[in-house]
Amino acid sequence: MVDLLFYVAAGVSVLCALGVVVSANPVQSVMMLLGSFVGIALIYLLAGFQFLAAIQILVYGGAIMVLFLFVVMLLNQGDPVVLAREQGVLRKEQLAVGLAVAGSALAVLLVAVVRTDLPRPIFGYLWPEGGLDPLLGMAQAMFGPYVLAFEGASVLLLATAVGVMTLAKRQRSTPVAAANEEVSA
Amino acid sequence: MVVVKRRELTFWERIYLPEIFRGLAITFKKMFEPRVTRQYPEETLPTTEVTRGQPRLVVKDDGNIACVSCGLCEAACPAYAITIDGQETERFIEREPERFEINMLRCILCGFCEEACPKEAIFMSDELELADTTRQGLVYDMKRLERPASTLKPRIDYVRRINERW
Amino acid sequence: MSFVIILIKGALIYGGLLGTAAAMTLAERKVSAWMQLRIGPNRVGPGGLLQPLADGIKFIFKEEVTPDGANKGIFRLGPIMAAVPAMLTIAVIPFAGETTIFGIDFGLLSLTDLDIGLLFVLALSGLSVYGGILGGWASNSKYSLLGGLRASAQMVSYELSLIMTALTVVALSGSMNLREIVEVQNTGNFLDWHCFTPVVGQVGLILFVITTFAETNRHPFDFAECEPELVGGFHTEYSSMKFALFFLGEYCAMTVMACLTTVLFLGGYSVPFWEDAPWIVQVGTFMTKTAFFLFLFIWVRWTLPRFRYDQLMNLGWKVFFPIALANLLLAGAVISLS
Known part of the structure; x- marks a missing residue:
């Protein structure tokens, strides 16, 4: 049952990931990406990481993809069919670079998967029987051994937020210039 | 140009919540009013x-209709009804x-026919309801109009x- | 056997949810009528009680219009995405403690007892943004698009305050499991309910209730619809059952949010002065508390005028979010000191 569910979830996320690249319509791509995230969340759930699954949906599904949608909708990307005709298919060099990046990423992943000694069974709770509650375990790991990395990440995020604000503010300080830019764009 | 001076809000009004509760109290009270x-x-x-409801033809006490078909109401009718x-x-x-x-x-219930009639044969009755499912049903013949x-x-x-006032 | 029990529970809970949503459509019209010195719908059934049924039948028989130039697939996806997450979230709400009906042990009266119950609710209510934004975009109409954009911006902004306020309760009760959150409050003394925790509880309750208004796109924050400006907002182009699904989603979301407020701040199913109340009393208590918040949704709608959009954003980011953060900090301080 768990295996079957895993294959369903994995299949959904892989197919949706393909759909992201293949769809002509950007909004459809975003929806495909959302489907992919939901599939990944399901895999987390199967592996017993309820918290991670919920966070995956909450942060990626609920917030980040909405922002993506926002940007896609606000940008006037024109009629997708016309765009596809104008741009035509990818050039040979582009295709080669893309394939090379994807292929090397796949190779690295395969090597990593083969060489890592995964615990058995992979699915079901990874935590010791009757021992740690997954949520508690995660919290203890996060604020125990990994507290420095955790806080470091939060500082990084803060820096990003401040940076974005500064950039946005600078643009607004000269409204005329900003307006002109918008018109010319 | 009119310059509207806005009143400075007091602290309690700026918090907004007390005013919201006041509004809620008012609507709650209204629920129990008649x-x-x-x-x-x-x-x-x-x-x-x-x-001034719909026009009706007068049937006199002897059973005859008062109308002499002079056509004045027809002429006075602004809607040709x-x-x-x-x-x-x-x-x-x-x-x-x-x-x-x-x-x-077509009738616009203006009452001109009533005013035009020299024989006191057509009057605006107190009937107000005007609804039917067909157009033909709303063309009232003499039988329907007699009162x-x-x-x-x-x-x-x-x-x-x-x-009498004129 | 356990499967049958889950089926029965599911039927009860979902029947209750959909029934509540239907009743809310009637209550909305009735209460608004009472507040405006009117009588409200009273023609279908005794006192108008069967009005939701009549509305449902009407919706089914309406013509379904898909606008020309709409993205068909996503247009269809919109109402589904609006209704489904709202309905899913009810699964983790505990309606009563240990329940025994006719000698059969039903356990906790909720569909599942997730360790991350609260997170589950928040995650799914985050997904309900998509209904509005997808429906609005796919309709190929300017009003719908604006409504959808407003809905999504508003919900993403207020989600932060919602989560922060919910975290306050998590900190107070030391768990994300909704059953445990209720059990912490269920001591027989109603002063142990989180809404009676000095300062933190009251601020939290007020913040939470107001943010749920924004999250469910209700007055005075209903910018997604906003009739005077946007015709009907994101559901301008929808008709028939698709429109009904949007409606159902809205009322289900309201019901779930009212349940959640009850669980987080009003002690869920805990009965004052009666710790081990029988399940039926607990369910009754829960429903009474929830009904109050549902009434509040309607009450506020017919009292307050709509905000302006920039006021809404200012309120969300510059008032609610800092207060929620400060409240969380205060809760942390209170806990570490006591």
Whole structure:
């Protein structure tokens, strides 16, 4: 049952990931990406990481993809069919670079998967029987051994937020210039 | 140019919550006040002699229609809603309508016909409801328009009283 | 056997949810009528009680219009995405403690007892943004698009305050499991309910209730619809059952949010002065508390005028978010000191 569910979830996320690249319509791509995230969340759930699954949906599904949608909708990307005709298919060099990046990423992943000694069974709770509650375990790991990395990440995020604000503010300080830019764009 | 000076809000108003609670209290109180709704088809509006409803033809006490088919109402009607075909009659008045139709889809209930009539034969009754499922059903023929003078009495008296003033 | 029990529970809970949503459509019209000195719908059934049924039948028989130039697939996806997450979230709400009906042990009266119950609710209510934004975009109409954009911006902004306020309760009760959150409050003394925790509880309750208004796109924050400006907002182009699904989603979301407020701040199913109340009393208590918040949704709608959009954003980011953060900090301080 768990295996079957895993294959369903994995299949959904892989197919949706393909759909992201293949769809002509950007909004459809975003929806495909959302489907992919939901599939990944399901895999987390199967592996017993309820918290991670919920966070995956909450942060990626609920917030980040909405922002993506926002940007896609606000940008006037024109009629997708016309765009596809104008741009035509990818050039040979582009295709080669893309394939090379994807292929090397796949190779690295395969090597990593083969060489890592995964615990058995992979699915079901990874935590010791009757021992740690997954949520508690995660919290203890996060604020125990990994507290420095955790806080470091939060500082990084803060820096990003401040940076974005500064950039946005600078643009607004000269409204005329900003307006002109918008018109010319 | 009008400069609207906005009043500076006090601290309590700026917090907004107390004012919201005050508003909520008002709407809550309103829930227990008497209703103003009238249950229309069952409870109709009271009518008086001033109510200008739909035009009706007067049937006199002797059973004859008062109309002499002079055509004045037809001419006065701004919406061309009235159609009259006259015929001769043995009665003293010599003429009476053979056909008297008011197309209620056209009628604008202005009451000009009532004013125009020299024989006190057409009056605005207190009937207000005007609905049907077909267009033909709303073209009222003579039978549909006739009303005994007794039921129109208050209106007739009212119109006479008004007309005396001229 | 356990499967049958889950089926029965599911039927009860979902029947209750959909019934509540239907009743809310009637209550909305009735209460608004009472507040405006009117009578409200009273023609279908005794006192108008069957009005939701009549509305449902009407919706089914309406013509379904898909605008020309709409993205068909996503247009269809919109109402589904609006209704499904709202309905899913009810699964983790505990309606009563240990329940025994006719000698059969039903356990906790909720569909599942997730350790991350609260997170589950928040995650799914985050997904309900998509209904509005997808429906609005796919309709190929300017009003719908604006409504959808407003809805999504508003919900993403207020989600932060919602989560922060919910975290306050998590900190107070030391768990994300909704059953445990209720059990912490269920001591027989109603002063142990989180809404009676000095300062933190009251601020939290007020913040939470107001943010749920924004999250469910209700007055005075209903910018997604905003009739005077946007015709009907994101559901301008929808008709028939698709429109009904949007409606159902909105009322289900309201019901779930009212349940959640009850669980987080009003002690869920805990009965004052009666710790081990029988399940039926607990369910009754829960429903009474929830009904109050549902009434509040309607009450506020017919009292307050709509905000302006920039006021909404200012309120969300510059007032609610800092207060929620400060409240969380205060809760942390209170806990570490006591």
